[in-house]
Amino acid sequence: MSLxxxxxxxQNTDRDILxxxxxxxxxxxxxxEYKAERNLPIYVPEVEKxxxxxxxxxxxxxxxxxxxxxxxxxxxRSCE
Numbered sequence: 001m002s003l004x005x006x007x008x009x010x011q012n013t014d015r016d017i018l019x020x021x022x023x024x025x026x027x028x029x030x031x032x033e034y035k036a037e038r039n040l041p042i043y044v045p046e047v048e049k050x051x052x053x054x055x056x057x058x059x060x061x062x063x064x065x066x067x068x069x070x071x072x073x074x075x076x077r078s079c080e
Contacts, residue, residue, distance in 0.1 A: 021072070025079050032080030042080045048073050 001009070035042060051073070056065040 024072070025076060028076040028079050035080065042077055 032042065034040075048070075052065055052069050055069060059065045
């Protein structure tokens with residue numbers, strides 16, 4: 001692949017990531033509604049910790065999940 005092809009592939013992948021993040025936030029909002037109806041806490045650190053551990057175990061790039069997911073989850077909490 002040429003450099004331009006690689007850049008286009010990255011740009012397409014970035015769009016896919018954005019689409020998936022937006023999909024995740026739509027689900028997060030539903031979780032927030034569920035929790036609000038039942039007076040459940042928004043922030044459950046054990047759940048977030050477990051999620052990061054599970055994803056880290058699946059990830060081929062050390063540190064990627066630990067760097068990115070806390071930001072994703074922090075934003076998600078603000079949407080709940």
